[in-house]
Amino acid sequence: MSVTTLSSPAFVHRQQSWLVRLFDYKPFLIVMCLAPAIGLLGVFLTYPLGLGIWLAFTDTTIGRKGVYVGLENFQYLLTDSLWWNAVFYSVVYTGIATFGKFALGFWLALLLNNHFPFKSLLRAIILLPWIVPTVLSALAFWWIYDPQFSIISYLLVDVLHWRSTNIDFLGSPWPARFSLIAANIWRGIPFVAISLLAGLQTISPSLYEAAMLDGASAWQRFRYITFPMMMPILAIVMTFSIIFTFTDFQLVYAITRGGPGNSTHLLATLAFQRGIAGGELGEGAAIAVSMIPFLVFATLFSYFGLARRKWQQGESND
Amino acid sequence: MTDTVAQPAVADAKAAPDTMAWDSGLRRLMMIYLPLGCFVLILLFPFYWMAITSFKPNAELMNYKEHNPFWISSPTLAHIKHLLFDTAYPRWLWTTMMVAIGSTTLSLIASTLAAYAIERLRFRGSPYVGLGIYMAYLVPPSILFIPLATVVVQFGLFDSPLALILVYPTFLVPFCTWLLIGYFKSIPYELEECALVDGATRLQILRRITLPLAVPGLISAGIFSFTLSWNEFIYALAFIQSGANKTVPVAILTELVTGDVYQWGALMAGSLLGSLPVAIFYSLFVDYYVSSLTGAVKE
Numbered sequence: 001m002s003v004t005t006l007s008s009p010a011f012v013h014r015q016q017s018w019l020v021r022l023f024d025y026k027p028f029l030i031v032m033c034l035a036p037a038i039g040l041l042g043v044f045l046t047y048p049l050g051l052g053i054w055l056a057f058t059d060t061t062i063g064r065k066g067v068y069v070g071l072e073n074f075q076y077l078l079t080d081s082l083w084w085n086a087v088f089y090s091v092v093y094t095g096i097a098t099f100g101k102f103a104l105g106f107w108l109a110l111l112l113n114n115h116f117p118f119k120s121l122l123r124a125i126i127l128l129p130w131i132v133p134t135v136l137s138a139l140a141f142w143w144i145y146d147p148q149f150s151i152i153s154y155l156l157v158d159v160l161h162w163r164s165t166n167i168d169f170l171g172s173p174w175p176a177r178f179s180l181i182a183a184n185i186w187r188g189i190p191f192v193a194i195s196l197l198a199g200l201q202t203i204s205p206s207l208y209e210a211a212m213l214d215g216a217s218a219w220q221r222f223r224y225i226t227f228p229m230m231m232p233i234l235a236i237v238m239t240f241s242i243i244f245t246f247t248d249f250q251l252v253y254a255i256t257r258g259g260p261g262n263s264t265h266l267l268a269t270l271a272f273q274r275g276i277a278g279g280e281l282g283e284g285a286a287i288a289v290s291m292i293p294f295l296v297f298a299t300l301f302s303y304f305g306l307a308r309r310k311w312q313q314g315e316s317n318d
Numbered sequence: 319m320t321d322t323v324a325q326p327a328v329a330d331a332k333a334a335p336d337t338m339a340w341d342s343g344l345r346r347l348m349m350i351y352l353p354l355g356c357f358v359l360i361l362l363f364p365f366y367w368m369a370i371t372s373f374k375p376n377a378e379l380m381n382y383k384e385h386n387p388f389w390i391s392s393p394t395l396a397h398i399k400h401l402l403f404d405t406a407y408p409r410w411l412w413t414t415m416m417v418a419i420g421s422t423t424l425s426l427i428a429s430t431l432a433a434y435a436i437e438r439l440r441f442r443g444s445p446y447v448g449l450g451i452y453m454a455y456l457v458p459p460s461i462l463f464i465p466l467a468t469v470v471v472q473f474g475l476f477d478s479p480l481a482l483i484l485v486y487p488t489f490l491v492p493f494c495t496w497l498l499i500g501y502f503k504s505i506p507y508e509l510e511e512c513a514l515v516d517g518a519t520r521l522q523i524l525r526r527i528t529l530p531l532a533v534p535g536l537i538s539a540g541i542f543s544f545t546l547s548w549n550e551f552i553y554a555l556a557f558i559q560s561g562a563n564k565t566v567p568v569a570i571l572t573e574l575v576t577g578d579v580y581q582w583g584a585l586m587a588g589s590l591l592g593s594l595p596v597a598i599f600y601s602l603f604v605d606y607y608v609s610s611l612t613g614a615v616k617e
Binding site: 048 | 350351353354357358360361362364365367368371379380382387388424425427428429431432434435436439441447451454456457458459460461462463464465466467468469484485487488491492495519520521545548549551552555556566567568570571580582585586588589592593596597600601604607608
């Protein structure tokens with residue numbers, strides 16, 4: 001700052017230099033304040049988003065500028081069984097994992113909403129899976145799913161004697177798919193539970209007292225108070241969860257890389273394999289763009305969830 | 319209710335006055351502590367397994383018949399030593415640290431200014447700018463990494479950690495801005511009006527009044543950004559090629575996984591060491607994490 005040029009402290013605004021006055025001019029200040037954020041997002045988010053959609057209509061490869069080819073990439077994808085496979089698994093993965101995360105996460109949130117000792121410590125421990133880098137916990141799962149030295153197999157075969165052979169977690173399509181879903185649920189539970197716990201704590205206890213006076217059972221209190229009151233926050237958390245589960249990349253890339261036999265490719269890993277590893281940028285971009293309709297659907301879901309909140313709490317509440 | 323069951327219920331009610339009267343001890347045990355215990359066990363087991371594998375000698379790792387796999391009979395530091403002295407692991411840690419600090423600083427500056435402009439300078443359309451930035455949060459990296467790779471190449475930043483520092487704010491800025499808007503909202507506007515009356519400039523107000531009051535928000539946003547950049551994977555995988563410039567998550571997966579026989583000890587040691595910085599960071603600022611997580615969702 002140009003404080004050194006001033007004869008008196010900067011607080012005396014009549015003697016401020018033109019620079020200080022410029023920074024106090026509101027329109028200029030607004031532009032200056034927004035410039036870094038908008039600039040970064042514009043250059044590295046909006047522009048690539050547009051570029052990605054453009055690339056999807058070209059035959060660009062790494063090292064060669066492509067030409068416009070119209071819908072060719074998408075027409076090719078529609079005939080590509082691997083793409084259909086990835087769409088299928090992305091939907092299955094998102095569906096089952098989201099259901100699992102929310103069922104278990106909601107349950108955990110309800111449990112944490114009780115009074116017991118060391119509650120805050122427990123809450124802190126539970127968030128750990130979400131804090132630790134996904135790839136690193138995915139590596140731990142990879143090791144847990146090892147065909148020979150899996151600790152789960154050891155438990156089932158040698159300790160409990162429920163099975164006679166080791167489980168082949170990642171060697172064949174369906175077990176591999178479900179193993180990945182289990183890892184995703186494991187990673188997603190903490191986020192869902194802690195977010196929903198915050199929602200639970202905002203529900204007024206007087207509602208439960210009133211319901212109990214009216215003789216409502218535990219299930220009725222859950223069904224007619226907890227669940228409707230949680231609807232708005234549930235909708236938001238679920239939208240985020242669906243978007244980031246559908247576009248998940250790390251878990252699958254770290255554990256199976258799409259194998260065995262391309263059975264566990266999600267759209268994101270397929271896009272990476274074609275676009276970056278295979279060098280077909282245009283085709284990879286087309287696969288990435290094909291995720292957008294699903295994401296728009298999820299966002300609309302969130303919008304209606306929010307609209308519902310307004311309706312529940314009255315118009316003025318924002 | 320029989321007397322035997324009612325007894326613990328009374329003790330329980332003393333410990334926690336809000337407990338519903340009919341919650342007997344046994345019921346509480348079955349309905350709360352048992353499921354909670356299972357949750358904690360399952361959520362923590364992979365970390366236990368990661369930690370115990372890191373200190374197991376290879377002979378024990380591959381032999382469940384003679385050694386109980388849940389425990390270590392002769393712990394060893396060989397895997398960690400291998401990691402620190404025979405691989406570029408310290409270098410990867412350093413790169414990751416620099417990238418995380420750089421991108422966190424950049425996003426904090428950008429989002430503080432943006433949040434201040436949106437919430438405090440209030441201009442026509444400021445809610446829409448806020449909404450636009452929020453929408454940016456909904457664009458997942460998975461649909462951006464391919465075009466971003468070409469952008470990074472155009473800028474001549476391919477294979478440079480600087481690319482990551484510049485790209486990570488795309489998912490950090492929306493989150494931080496949203497969080498800080500919430501914090502700025504909670505600071506009484508009258509304070510700023512007083513300062514305006516006293517002749518302070520807007521930047522002085524931001525620096526001397528708003529920012530000091532928003533410190534908890536800044537810490538939340540900062541630690542969150544640090545964690546997210548530390549954990550980021552897909553951009554680092556796509557934009558960095560040379561082994562020395564890789565971040566920890568990418569390097570472990572691409573440099574340490576070699577051949578058909580996996581070095582599980584070294585891999586798990588690498589995962590453990592790579593998780594430790596965020597875990598320590600997390601343990602120091604737990605409350606900020608929880609408040610930022612829930613705050614961002616509630617907004």
